[in-house]
Amino acid sequence: MKSIYLATVLLVLVSATFAAPNPRYNPTTREKRRRGSSSWSGRRSLQPRDSCPVPEDVAVVAPKANPFVSLSQDEIDSVAMWLHDPAQGLNLTNTSSATISLSDNYIWHVDVLKPNKSDVLSYLDASGVVPRYARVTLIEGGREVPIVGEYSVGPLPISNSTRKEALDNIYNGPNGAKLLWSAGPVDSLRRAAIDSLMNATLAPIADLTNDLLEMAFYGSSDSRSTMIYFMQSPASTDGEKSVFWSPFRRNGMEPWDQPSDLYIQFDITGTDASQWRSMKVVYNLEVYDSVQAFYSAWKAGNVTKTSPPATNIEFLYKNKTGSTRELEDRMAPTVLSLDGNRFKVDKEEQYIEYLGWTFYMRFDYDVGVQFYDIRFRGERIMYELSLQDAIAQYAGNNPFQAGTAYMDRFYGIGAASVRLIPGYDCPYHAAYLNGSYATTNQESYSQINSICIFETDIGTPITRHMNPVWSQATKGSKLIVRMIATVGNYDYLWDYGFYVDGTISVDAHASGYIQANYYRPDDEGRWGPRVAETIAGTLHTHVMNFKADFDLVDEKNSLVKTEIVVENVTQPWFDESFEMMRYNISDVETEDDGLMDLPANGQTMFTVVNKDHTNKWGQPRGYRILPGLSNVVLASKSSPFFRKSGQFAKQPIAVSRQHDSEPASSATLNQNVPDAPLVEFWKFFNGESLVQEDLVAWVNLGMHHYTRSEDIPNTLMSEAHSNIFFAPQNWGDTELTKDLANSVMMYAEGADNEIVIETNGVEPPSCLNLGPEDSLLGVFTVSE
């Protein structure tokens, strides 16, 4: 086993150098500190003489088996076999069949269906059983009106009582749990057909593309192809048609940043690919009615060539260049738990305990890690905390970027989770968990080490104070559960933080490659600055929606709005009236007021409270929803590309009644149906009471990405950062860190003002090499 080596030179006790008052330690701390060596050998020891052990995972057994387990391979196979049984009448074609076509019915995805909250609570809080169901997505090209439909299949295991039912109960859109086939996922079958269309369109004009773009396309698997195409998302509005624009980029590394100036529109409506066709062309901002018209114009010498994408792509490399900065040959600081981990993980049940916190985790293909039954000191704070979707809306002076509105849930955020890089993505000694889900190839898959768990210093003490008679500070710590997903060009990092004071945080960061615009000087930077030879940044907004299902003590919670208002007041103790602020406290009574903006200057506080449970001071116990850094939402509220599909991203905070029929603010298949989504979020807000009911807060993190040259090669997580806090608000009778032993209290005692340094028996381990500056001696003194 690997250990880290640290010099053993201990805290040097140089009490002789201190004048009276004579400091003393309490007995437990004094003995430890006296075991030190007698001299300080310098800041950096090159001769390790001791080692701090690698913290071991501390075992814990979850109180109950995790009710959110992904499907096993046997379960997936049994569901697939059951669906293929002619008795079901589905006329399914096996996806491995050599003759499968777009007009066949076949399975796209068999995943586990998220169980209802009501069932999970009866299991967690009593002896209920959580029924197990599969969520099945079928591509049904063989129907008279071809569709993609979502169904539940269960209960599992398969038995005579197993049924297949449309999941209409959890989808409130106009078509229920289905969409018209043309708006469905682009699976390998459809991609092959699109590839043929592209080949048929572009190979005949290879002389044109070689001239104007200095690249050509002959099919994705043809080695002569130096060009690559993409599809605009959304590729439909309601599924009646699938018409989209394709950009063309140089084939090779990170094509997102090698765009050309050419865009072609395609119509791929319906299951008969022979009817698919190319439509308009845009090149150098000139619009041509057809590829043929474009080709004729070029032949006639009427097309003005713009720069092809740069062939020198050195700017995209992230290998180290340049000389090393002074002292940067040393390893960067990191967080280490030298005294052993303070959190416990039941890896089997995906259950965690940390300094009063307990929770379960779930993982799925759509969004990755999610949190359930989050409790602090035994009391439930949230039933669920989970990412719902991560979307990005683009802008640009071309039909592709102008029409791009990604919903990454569609591409599988959990499926895009990556194996984390120890020491870089996560601190050394972090604990790791696998993320398990069912792939769209009907395989049960575990992404190794896609979640890391570690405790970190919050960077400040959590509390401190000094006055003439004592000085106190308490260490600030939090547990972080981290996941990173690389969805195409972008890398998203999500941190879920659990603080020692009862605060929960969600942080989102982004890195990876921007999806660049083709650089046009006449754009004058209106959609982003030029960032390399032939590319410009692209103005876009990221929004990530999270579900925070509060159950403060129990499910009966209320939403309170505390506004800071300013008014002119007259008081007998002042001669003149004057302006002063006060609270205006009100309940948000119904869902009609549940879609909320953040008033300017932070002059409103939103709290979820339980009015039936007050603290010692008679205040309803609550948690504050505290927007942190960059809680932005979509700038456009009526863009056609997110008309109804992205309603969750149009206000910073929304609070609705919890219903098992409203489990998510988005849907995996929402991407291509902005006019006919499966989930239409604003329909959740239909006048129901929000007073002492089961409430769900839907909150957004985000970033308007003001792209810059520093996005090349990779966007920086320092600035591409957004967060939110859920913080106790009169939850306790007092603040919740008074029991922490990782605190110091220094005070004077007796007539001689003898200084007492109370560290509650918690000391740096002997392997930690401390210097004289780290001594507590003399920090606090009392003037005589």
Ligand SMILES: [Cu+2]
């Ligand atoms: Cu961005």
